[in-house]
Amino acid sequence: RKEVEQDPGPFNVPEGATVAFNCTYSNSASQSFFWYRQDCRKEPKLLMSVYSSGNEDGRFTAQLNRASQYISLLIRDSKLSDSATYLCVVRGRDRGSTLGRLYFGRGTQLTVWP
Amino acid sequence: AAGVIQSPRHLIKEKRETATLKCYPIPRHDTVYWYQQGPGQDPQFLISFYEKMQSDKGSIPDRFSAQQFSDYHSELNMSSLELGDSALYFCASSFEENTGELFFGEGSRLTVL
Numbered sequence: 001r002k003e004v005e006q007d008p009g010p011f012n013v014p015e016g017a018t019v020a021f022n023c024t025y026s027n028s029a030s031q032s033f034f035w036y037r038q039d040c041r042k043e044p045k046l047l048m049s050v051y052s053s054g055n056e057d058g059r060f061t062a063q064l065n066r067a068s069q070y071i072s073l074l075i076r077d078s079k080l081s082d083s084a085t086y087l088c089v090v091r092g093r094d095r096g097s098t099l100g101r102l103y104f105g106r107g108t109q110l111t112v113w114p
Numbered sequence: 115a116a117g118v119i120q121s122p123r124h125l126i127k128e129k130r131e132t133a134t135l136k137c138y139p140i141p142r143h144d145t146v147y148w149y150q151q152g153p154g155q156d157p158q159f160l161i162s163f164y165e166k167m168q169s170d171k172g173s174i175p176d177r178f179s180a181q182q183f184s185d186y187h188s189e190l191n192m193s194s195l196e197l198g199d200s201a202l203y204f205c206a207s208s209f210e211e212n213t214g215e216l217f218f219g220e221g222s223r224l225t226v227l
Contacts, residue, residue: 046215087157101147101162101172102147104149106156
């Protein structure tokens with residue numbers, strides 16, 4: 001079983017739509033949670049960290065439910081420039097490692113059309 | 115601001131050849147990670163270094179080795195290349211005292227023919 005499971009997508013939405021992505025993780029000892037954005041053939045870039053209390057950054061809202069081991073990302077008022085692959089990322093801590101590695105979900109592809 | 119620098123950006127090799135990828139982390143970052151991303155796949159963790167010592171090892175084949183040097187740059191050495199090694203190889207760096215956010219380089223695209 002993969003460490004991080006994501007909605008398979010793809011999501012195709014019109015400009016202005018609200019879209020939500022979900023993700024679950026398997027290791028209850030995971031410590032940090034992130035959403036990264038990856039444009040085609042480019043490197044992943046941090047979109048936002050995810051905190052237990054939930055956090056918002058403009059049109060983006062992230063939620064974490066530790067009990068259910070579930071993470072979500074909500075994008076409101078979608079823009080054409082939001083088209084990308086969104087990667088759910090969990091930082092774990094493995095036996096024998098000094099620092100936690102990042103585990104990436106497969107990614108959910110979003111296309112926003114005019 | 116300085117970012118993570120990877121070289122070469124593109125590399126074409128034949129089967130059974132050897133390739134070396136280089137990574138220069140952001141100054142003062144103490145941790146370097148290597149990830150491999152195949153076509154349509156999520157990034158797979160290969161190996162990481164903290165303060166020039168290997169800190170974690172993932173799904174890195176025995177044909178691959180890596181190290182971090184005294185100037186904190188890292189090199190990923192790949193030998194006996196196989197077709198399946200064709201992928202985008204990302205290096206990322208972080209400063210562990212902070213949030214632990216990883217900053218990725220633009221990647222090195224390896225094509226094995």
